Amino acid sequence: MTEAERxxxxxxxxxxxxxxxxxxxxxxxxxxxxxxxxxxEGSVRGVAAGAAARGASVGEVExxxxxxxxxxxxxxxxTSELVGALGQQRGDRLSERLAQASEALDRERYQEAxxxxxxxxxxxxxxxxxxxxxxxSSYRLGKYxxxxxxxxxxxxLHSNPAMLPIIADCHRAQARWSAVDRVWAEIxxxxxxxxxxxxxxxxxxxxxxxxxxxAGAIELMSPSxxxxxxxxxHHLRQWYVLADLxxxxxxPINARRWFTAVAGQDSDYEDVQYRLRSFGR
Numbered sequence: 001m002t003e004a005e006r007x008x009x010x011x012x013x014x015x016x017x018x019x020x021x022x023x024x025x026x027x028x029x030x031x032x033x034x035x036x037x038x039x040x041e042g043s044v045r046g047v048a049a050g051a052a053a054r055g056a057s058v059g060e061v062e063x064x065x066x067x068x069x070x071x072x073x074x075x076x077x078x079t080s081e082l083v084g085a086l087g088q089q090r091g092d093r094l095s096e097r098l099a100q101a102s103e104a105l106d107r108e109r110y111q112e113a114x115x116x117x118x119x120x121x122x123x124x125x126x127x128x129x130x131x132x133x134x135x136x137s138s139y140r141l142g143k144y145x146x147x148x149x150x151x152x153x154x155x156x157l158h159s160n161p162a163m164l165p166i167i168a169d170c171h172r173a174q175a176r177w178s179a180v181d182r183v184w185a186e187i188x189x190x191x192x193x194x195x196x197x198x199x200x201x202x203x204x205x206x207x208x209x210x211x212x213x214x215a216g217a218i219e220l221m222s223p224s225x226x227x228x229x230x231x232x233x234h235h236l237r238q239w240y241v242l243a244d245l246x247x248x249x250x251x252p253i254n255a256r257r258w259f260t261a262v263a264g265q266d267s268d269y270e271d272v273q274y275r276l277r278s279f280g281r
Contacts, residue, residue: 071096071103078129085124094120101133105140113137121150128157139166144173161192165199172207180207198224198234202241214249221245236262236269243275252279 073079074095082098083091101116114137120130135150148170151163164187171179180203187200201224205217224238243258256279263272 071099074099074102074129078127081127081129082124085126090123094124098130098133101137105133105137108140110137110140114141114143126157128154128160130154131157132160132163135163136166139170142173144170148174148179159190161187161190161196164190164192165196165203168200168203168207172203172210175210177207177211180204195232195234198238202237205241205245209245209248214245218242218245218249231265236265240270240272247275255279 078098079091079095082094085091086094097116098120101113101120104110104113104116113133117130117134117137120127121134124130131150131154135147135154138144138147138150148167151167151170154160155163155167164183168180168183168187171177171183184200184204187197192200201220205220208214208217208220221238221242224235224242228235239258239262243255243262246252246258247255256276259272259275259279262269263276267273
């Protein structure tokens with residue numbers, strides 16, 4: 001156990017339980033920077049197409065007018081935690097710094113977000129939001145061991161199911177298969193929203209395919225074959241992964257079926273048109 005983790009657990013043991021968080025508000029806070037799109041390792045690896053692409057660090061130089069834009073204030077509850085741990089003056093100051101880190105993360109300045117949040121974590125190790133920003137920025141930079149450590153500490157301090165698929169993918173990137181299985185079990189036990197469950201399923205299936213168990217990956221993805229009343233983004237992600245898996249096991253009929261289902265909802269989704277043309281459509 002690191003010194004930061006020891007201090008965090010001591011502080012957590014002394015303070016009252018955190019009040020429940022509105023799940024819809026929590027999703028709004030993290031949407032767009034956490035579990036965007038997950039694609040199996042075939043033509044594409046890991047978290048795909050977007051700011052969450054593995055190892056893709058984005059330049060941090062921005063026009064001056066964008067740099068001067070003030071960061072959005074963070075959740076008042078997080079500010080209260082910082083003030084409670086460090087006092088009014090220092091707590092308010094670090095609240096501003098955490099807002100800057102969160103803004104940097106949203107704007108894909110991952111090195112900056114990681115640097116700021118890492119500094120705050122040394123002073124406020126018991127504030128879960130700090131570790132979330134640190135973990136997410138590390139994840140975007142391809143630092144999966146550090147990302148998993150930070151996000152798992154954040155989970156100990158304040159459970160957030162939306163972080164679990166990312167933690168699982170950090171373990172997948174390190175070929176820590178038993179850890180992926182453990183987190184996937186946590187996701188299922190948490191009964192989260194459908195999109196979070198879908199992200200977790202895709203990561204777990206991806207881990208099986210990484211180990212050469214394509215049949216097992218297809219079986220794990222089978223719940224996604226049920227016809228939903230309303231088709232949403234996470235359905236397309238699952239169908240694409242399923243189609244890719246079928247393509248890789250040499251089943252063009254089912255592969256074409258699911259690529260066609262994706263294209264029927266979004267003709268420009270990923271490389272679906274290319275994949276369909278490969279079947280002679």
